[in-house]
Amino acid sequence: MFKSSPFAAVAIALLVLCHCNECAAQPEPPTGKNWQLVPELSDEFDGDSLDTKKWSADPEGHPALDWIGRPPGLFLERAVRLRDGMMEILVGKLPKPVVSNKYKEPATYLYHGGIVRAVVPTSVGHYYECRMKMNKTEMGGGFWIMSRGTPGKKHEIDITESVGHLSEKSQAWAKHWDAIMHSNAIRRTTPLNPEAEQHQNAKHLEEKNSDRFFRYACWWESPKELKFYLDGEYVYSIEPPVDFDQEMFLQLSIECYDWNPIPDDGGLVVSATVQDRTTLIDYVRTYKLVDANQ
Numbered sequence: 460m461f462k463s464s465p466f467a468a469v470a471i472a473l474l475v476l477c478h479c480n481e482c483a484a485q486p487e488p489p490t491g492k493n494w495q496l497v498p499e500l501s502d503e504f505d506g507d508s509l510d511t512k513k514w515s516a517d518p519e520g521h522p523a524l525d526w527i528g529r530p531p532g533l534f535l536e537r538a539v540r541l542r543d544g545m546m547e548i549l550v551g552k553l554p555k556p557v558v559s560n561k562y563k564e565p566a567t568y569l570y571h572g573g574i575v576r577a578v579v580p581t582s583v584g585h586y587y588e589c590r591m592k593m594n595k596t597e598m599g600g601g602f603w604i605m606s607r608g609t610p611g612k613k614h615e616i617d618i619t620e621s622v623g624h625l626s627e628k629s630q631a632w633a634k635h636w637d638a639i640m641h642s643n644a645i646r647r648t649t650p651l652n653p654e655a656e657q658h659q660n661a662k663h664l665e666e667k668n669s670d671r672f673f674r675y676a677c678w679w680e681s682p683k684e685l686k687f688y689l690d691g692e693y694v695y696s697i698e699p700p701v702d703f704d705q706e707m708f709l710q711l712s713i714e715c716y717d718w719n720p721i722p723d724d725g726g727l728v729v730s731a732t733v734q735d736r737t738t739l740i741d742y743v744r745t746y747k748l749v750d751a752n753q
Contacts, residue, residue: 485586485746486678486686486693492748494586499579500709500745504546509539514575521576523607524708531569532598532715533557538573546740548573548713550598552729570721570728572598572713580706581679584748587618587709588676588688590741593668594623596727597719599636600712600738602675606705611651614703616685617643619675621668622719623738624727629719636719638664640675642687644699656700662689672741679703709745713738 485494502513515521518534528534538549550572557568581587581604589602599622605615619640625633641661648655664673676688682702687694715721721728728736 485588486688488748491751493751493753494746495749495753497581497585497745497747500577500581500585500587501743502546503544503742504541504740505544506541508541509546509575511578513578515578516573516575518574521708522578523580524576524605524710526574527559527561528568528572528574529715529717530566531721532572533559533568533570534574534712534714535571536573538571538713539575544741546575546711548575548594548711548738548740549733550594550596550713550728550736550738552725570598570715570725572600572715574710574712574714577709580708581745582706583679583682583704586676586678586746587743588674588745589618589711589743590672590674591619591711592672592739592741593621593637594713594731594738595669595735596623596731597626597721598713598715598728599623599668599719600714602743603710603712604677604679604707605647605710606707608647608649608705611649612705613647613649613652614699614701614705614707615643615645615647616677616679616699616703616707617641617645618677618687619673622716623667623669623735626719626722626726628722633716633718635663637669638667640664640673640687640689640694642677642685642695642697644685644697644703646700658697658700660687660695660697662694669735672739709743711740711743 516539601620678686682704
């Protein structure tokens, strides 16, 4: 039989406290309000396969969004899988180059990543959190939200973006992008709005994004204010360039960036182990505000 002791009691109390701190990630709600989980936009990824009622991993199969990836990185549905209570997005080299004529100019793809998009849209007032560990290669990406858009209006919120490893050819301004939380509010180009406008903010980290799991979050508090959180702590706000009031879709993607190019020999995208080429997403949780008496 287990015999209790003061040390055991302290240990149990610490475990309970740690668990509670992990769960209590949302900011203090306004007076008279509570946060309530939105099940259709939340997932613990505990199953054997992606819940297609919530998510689409087919880059061309989403009901509202369509993007196959930035060359030379092609999004592949099979790069996304669930295992051991995590969603995994694997990067690697394609068996042979793929040439696509989908866009204005032919594009050649040599490598693969993946993208996962929520099927149900979200809107202003929600709080979003993802617990993620970046892969250790030159590819990267993150947790973001984008609208389908109209001829004159298309918005994007990048909650976090980073890369796993800096390329020897990375641009000078990107030298910290393997240890960063970087966020954007972007008014995208449209036929009636030919110039994009971007407001951004960032926090440099003492550890690399691939060293451990970080909890990245955003409260889309109003059309005029976005508040960002790291590991449950407020870090900064961004005022969008225009009122952000469109419905948007949650997304997680691992892709190629032209400012952190993959080396000619494929770099770590080719040579790293499967484990190091895999981005892990422990969960995505979305909350809405409800009356405190509900």
